Amino acid sequence: MNYIEKFIKSSFSIDKNVVTDCFLHYDKNRDGFLDAHEFEVFLNDTFSDSGGTNNIQYEMAAAILKQLDEDQDNKLSKSEFYKSWRYWLKYVLNPVTALLVIDVQNDFINGSLALNGYPAGHDGYDVIPVINKMLGEIPFDVVMYSKDWHPPNHISFGENVKLRPLHETSKVSSDDAKVGDTVVFRGPPITEQCLWPTHCVQNSKGAEIHCDLKIVEGSYVVNKGTNPEVDSYSAFWDNNKLSQTELVNLLSKHHVTDVYVCGLAYDVCVGFTALHSVEHGFRTVFIEDACRGVTQEGMEKMSDNLKGNGIVIAQSNEVKNLVEARHRNLQLGLQAAKNMALGREMAQSRPSVI
Ligand SMILES: [Zn+2]
Numbered sequence: 001m002n003y004i005e006k007f008i009k010s011s012f013s014i015d016k017n018v019v020t021d022c023f024l025h026y027d028k029n030r031d032g033f034l035d036a037h038e039f040e041v042f043l044n045d046t047f048s049d050s051g052g053t054n055n056i057q058y059e060m061a062a063a064i065l066k067q068l069d070e071d072q073d074n075k076l077s078k079s080e081f082y083k084s085w086r087y088w089l090k091y092v093l094n095p096v097t098a099l100l101v102i103d104v105q106n107d108f109i110n111g112s113l114a115l116n117g118y119p120a121g122h123d124g125y126d127v128i129p130v131i132n133k134m135l136g137e138i139p140f141d142v143v144m145y146s147k148d149w150h151p152p153n154h155i156s157f158g159e160n161v162k163l164r165p166l167h168e169t170s171k172v173s174s175d176d177a178k179v180g181d182t183v184v185f186r187g188p189p190i191t192e193q194c195l196w197p198t199h200c201v202q203n204s205k206g207a208e209i210h211c212d213l214k215i216v217e218g219s220y221v222v223n224k225g226t227n228p229e230v231d232s233y234s235a236f237w238d239n240n241k242l243s244q245t246e247l248v249n250l251l252s253k254h255h256v257t258d259v260y261v262c263g264l265a266y267d268v269c270v271g272f273t274a275l276h277s278v279e280h281g282f283r284t285v286f287i288e289d290a291c292r293g294v295t296q297e298g299m300e301k302m303s304d305n306l307k308g309n310g311i312v313i314a315q316s317n318e319v320k321n322l323v324e325a326r327h328r329n330l331q332l333g334l335q336a337a338k339n340m341a342l343g344r345e346m347a348q349s350r351p352s353v354i
Contacts, residue, residue: 004046004093012090016082023081033075036062046089047328060330067337087340092333095258095283097323098251099140101131102235102263102270103148104213107206113199115265115292120299122292124264125210130290130316131262132214138320142254143216144247145209146235148200148269149223155185156231158195189240193231200225222247233269236276248280257339258283258332260319262290267298274311281342283335284311287319310335 003022007014026034026042034042040061062074068084069076076084107113109124116123135143153160158179166174170184177183177195185191200207209215222245225232232238235247251259259282261274270291277284286306293299306313312331314322321327 002045007085007089008093012094014082014085014090019082019085020078023078033077034065034081035075036065039065039076043330043333046092047330047333049327049329060334064330064334064337067334067341084337084340088333088337091257091336091339092328093325095323095325096141096254096256097258097260098142098144098254098256099134099138100235100247100259100261100263100273100277101143101145101213102261102273103146103200103265104128104131104210104263105147105200105206106208106210107148107199108264109210111199111206112197115294119295120293122265122294124292125212127263127290127292128210128212130287132212134262134287134290134316134319135214135216138323140260140323142250142256143219144222144235144250145213145215145219146222146224146245146247146263146269146273147207147209148225148232149202149207150200150225151228152198152201153228154201154225154231155191155193155229156196156225157198159198161195189242191230191240202226220250222250234272234276235269236273236280251280251282256282257336258285258323260285260287260323262287262316264292266291266293267302268294271302271306274306275309278309278311278335281339283332283339285319285322285332286311286313287316288313289315 003018006018023034026038028038036058040058043061043064065076068080068088070080104127108115114124150156153163155164158177161177161183162174165186167184167186167190172181172183179195179197182192182194185193222235224235224245227238227243230238230240230242235245237244259277261270261277261284263270274284274286303313310331312329318327322329
């Protein structure tokens with residue numbers, strides 16, 4: 001049995017002898033430290049997507065080591081390695097996962113903002129069987145559904161453009177503005193806003209979650225976009241970051257370390273939710289085939305943005321292995337190391353037997 005298997009079998013109790021044996025095993029030159037090359041071998045044995053030795057691999061090893069290396073001498077001492085098991089490896093091997101299902105509502109599927117009327121020509125309904133399959137098969141620790149939930153006088157509705165004065169920098173006047181245009185409201189604060197058809201009005205049929213989507217027991221619903229004065233693409237913050245929903249508190253309450261996002265739409269609400277998730281320090285996975293988008297160009301741009309921010313883009317058939325930590329992804333390993341370096345210990349209530 002290798003060291004990692006022993007650690008998992010022991011329910012993550014940290015046996016100093018096992019950690020010491022592991023350290024000595026990888027400290028090939030016996031200098032009392034793991035340098036980046038020695039640490040790379042450890043990563044190869046620990047992370048399932050790390051096979052083979054190449055430059056990218058070495059760079060990733062060095063990047064993770066840098067986060068775990070408290071005294072920044074480019075190598076891990078025995079005590080730094082020991083701490084890494086406690087504050088990093090434990091979360092890599094035993095994550096607490098949440099699935100966020102974003103805005104799978106009637107208006108985006110067959111209502112006023114149905115995606116099939118937009119350039120990418122996607123059918124929003126197509127995410128439902130993919131999400132239902134995941135909900136049936138994958139043991140997420142917690143599931144949350146977001147709803148776009150606007151008051152009738154919401155700033156994002158084209159028909160409301162005359163309710164608020166425009167700023168002088170707005171390229172379109174309120175007389176000419178139509179759905180699809182971007183205008184600038186005077187505020188305060190000055191607010192750039194894409195105008196959408198009226199959609200997801202609170203308590204309307206269009207705002208209901210589609211009836212074919214599975215709602216799991218014990219799950220939560222988070223409403224967003226409730227402030228008439230500001231739009232909210234992300235399920236965390238509004239677009240001006242003036243206010244937050246209760247999402248981050250709910251995730252913290254459940255000691256979530258890893259957030260998986262899916263739903264509608266790829267290049268708008270799901271993408272921005274993923275970006276804010278990683279900003280909050282959650283290891284974040286974007287489930288690409290469980291999303292549908294507005295424009296091809298927007299999706300490509302969002303995909304680059306997600307990758308550039310350390311978010312892992314996965315397909316739904318890869319998610320079970322990630323959730324069960326059978327597949328251990330290096331990018332997520334780096335994110336966990338960054339959290340450790342920042343002193344974040346999001347899963348404090350996990351039984352920690354030392
Ligand atoms: Zn909206």
